[in-house]
Amino acid sequence: MDRQRDRTRLQVLPLGRSRVNLTPGPWRRLSDPAKYRLYTRVTLQVVLLALGVVGVVQSGDVAAGVFSFLALIAGVVFLQVRPELTGVEQHPNGRRIEFACVAAVVVAWVVGLILIRAGDHRMVGAVGTITVVTAALAMLPFLRYHWIALVAVSTATIFGYGYERDPLLGIAILTAIGAFMIVTTRASLWTLRIVDDLDTARRAEAQLRVAEERLRFSRDLHDVVGRSFSAIAVKSELASRLARTPGNGDRAAAEMDEVKSLAVESMEEMRTLVRGYRGIDLPGEVAGARSLLEAAGCRLTVEGSPDSVPAHFHEAAAWVVREGTTNIVRHSSATAATLALGSSGLTLSNNGAPDSTGDRSGLDGLAERLRAVGGSLDAGSDSGVFTLRVRWENA
Template identity: 35%
Template sequence: MAESGKRRFGLDSKESWWEDPLPNARDQGPGGPRWPVMAVVILLPFLIPVTRSLMHEPEVTPGLVLTAVVVYAYAACYALFPFFFRRERRVKLVFGIVMNALGLASLVAASGSAFVLLYGTAVLVFLLPAAWSVILDLATVAVGAVILLADGRFQDGYGDLITVCSITLAMFFMANLVRAVRRLELANEEIATLAVANERERLARDLHDLLGHSLTTITVKAGLARRVLESAGDIPRAVEEIREVENLTRSALSDVRATVSANREVSLSVELVGARAALRAAEIDADLPHAVDNVRPEFQNAFGYVLREAVTNVLRHSGAKRVRVRLGDNWLEIEDDGTATDVVAGNGLRGLSERLAAVGGTVQTSVRPRGGLLVRAEIPLPEPSPATPAVRAEPAGGLA
């Protein structure tokens, strides 16, 4: 999952060199729709001298028209490049190649400084994946150097080429920093979404475990009180059962409040007492431990949930007459003699599996040969830490 997350947000350094730089479809590039106005201002140091030179030509020639077309097409590419951010990579590559080709053509036609190449090389580091921008920019600078050599201007223009390389390199690192920040923003949004989903799952799981057991016990006890009143008219016993129902209701309400505030802790010993009362009310013979001292303290919370859910399932679905619970230092078994012949994975079992998986444990449910279910929860014991080698103390005064 961690590796897929890296690939999803472009955090894998090898793959991100060839990936699209802006994974967020909402991005419109630097400046967004305001960029063309800013671009005109940035282009003025290039356009003003070229336009003045073209206007001072004595006559209009095809070469003059071609120069104007090349120069202004190059400027238009610079002003409009943010609108290509949402395009496919192939379209971006074609645009980048065409723009740098126009920059090289402007260097030839206008006989200007090598600074003219900076507009195209800077655009590519923002528009294209890092690897493609490096390849095309290096090729552009190399061809620009050849053009200067062919025109005999390399001696005067190599300093400008070095400046173009330096500024492009700085822009390259700036573009990658922007990409990294945006990927981290996307990752943080995803983490927040997952945190909300996990909290919802925790709340749903806790409420299912809590209310399922509490309401089942309340139903069983209320039914017992009704049967006592209908059959024997034993009002004191019925009142006692109703009083326990009242206490259970108050306890369930308190547990719901604690669950919502994420402050509820389950006690295995308390769950044993509750299971004993619930099974007795359902007239199910319960063979339960009288203490939980043999269970490791750090496992008792998880086992408390397992016992609660297993007893709830026995009361609801099993039709059992006898339930047996056994505890070990890192395991718990609940066995019943009900009529179940198959394991049905419901929300309760899935919730228990998630709880035990969170602490490295497992829950296994199997059918007994003569009917009924056996639920076993087990958490691996931590590996013992390596013993520290003993250091032999030397007698005072050193070796004899």
């Protein structure tokens, strides 16, 4: 009965609006560059199929439809295995698949040429145009001399399949269409490279922030503890010499009392430094979390105010925000996170979470810290969303 009542109380905590995430799990787990790469590849494939379907419908010829679709499917598969569009270094059978796709387009082009020369299929000329469009959108952009290849393919198609008007005009029109396709694909590849560079820069910035924090801690450790330890070493040596000199026992004892005082003071400074880098406060941790997550490519939404958290829970809440933010950066590919602060507790949730929580030593340490001040912690992952819930028992 008490457990049911606790769950009921937990559900009515003023921690912000509830959310229902309808985004598929595999999509949420992708990074932003991976999402854009998938979107670009699918868009190119859909455009290719749409243009091909329009051409086939207008031709109204069964043979044209069969061989046009052979070329279109080859183009779609070719885009599917390109490393630039998949993010994978190289598909295990990538070269073979690419060769087979090129061969399929060439076969469709040659068979269409044979049929139109035989004169049995007047509308099969659409195969030539569709194969050129397929090659220009899916294959030629990845060649070094793609413009030369485009002019050669367009010329061969016009003279092979024939053109009712001036052949040079036909070559110009077909080359212009192919050039538009090549520019479309290469512009998409250029945008992908920019997105990858921006993601690399964001990761480097996040790592730099961590390195700067380590350097700051090292500097603080040197400044705070180094002076005290040096004084302890000097006074200990002086006390040792005085103790060996007759008549200086009182002075030696006084020096050792000072060594004891310095040691106690150093221990307190060390605890203060380790506990919060010379102090930890909730508003500062919220601001730091926003800055760190933004550098890592994750947008933090804050609901509520640090002032709504009871004053005697501020330090514990600040530690929760710090540890939760660190876990988001280290253990997820999150692009969005939400921090909800309330008088009865707080929640920190993020997308892009792995299926398993992994090492829980940090969370266990948080739970112990919260128990010491009368709080409780609950954490779990569901459908790629990790949620950290904290409740103030005595609030």
